[in-house]
Amino acid sequence: DDYLPKNVSLAIYPNPFNSSTQIQYNLNENAFVNIVIYDLLGREQKTLLFSNQSMGQHIISWNGLNNESNKLSSGIWLVSVQVGKQIINKKILLLK
Numbered sequence: 493d494d495y496l497p498k499n500v501s502l503a504i505y506p507n508p509f510n511s512s513t514q515i516q517y518n519l520n521e522n523a524f525v526n527i528v529i530y531d532l533l534g535r536e537q538k539t540l541l542f543s544n545q546s547m548g549q550h551i552i553s554w555n556g557l558n559n560e561s562n563k564l565s566s567g568i569w570l571v572s573v574q575v576g577k578q579i580i581n582k583k584i585l586l587l588k
Contacts, residue, residue: 500575508585512555515540515571519547526574527552529564537564556586 501518515527525545529538537558554571556564566588573580 500573500578500580502573502580502582504571504582504584508587509556510587512553513584514551514553515573516549516551517573517575518549519545519575521547523575525550526572528572528574529554529558530570530572532568532570537569 500520500523503516505514505516507513517525519525523545525541525543527539527541528536529540530536538554539559540552540554558564564586566586569584569586571582571584573582
């Protein structure tokens with residue numbers, strides 16, 4: 493669950509969060525990055541990023557909204573970060 497590939501580091505803060513949280517990742521090389529929020533049943537709720545990214549530190553914010561701009565309910569959500577062929581999953585807690 494918390495395995496981090498050598499070419500990326502990941503931090504999510506604050507966690508738990510209320511209005512927004514930041515997903516910070518650092519790439520040791522240029523890579524394709526896909527960041528998606530899922531519910532615990534594996535249903536996609538929000539695509540935050542789907543693009544090639546340059547080497548270095550990146551920060552993306554999430555305001556708790558889904559793809560339809562509706563506020564998600566309080567609870568545990570899964571942040572899935574795919575870098576190349578590697579996938580990193582972290583749980584986050586949204587509080588209202």
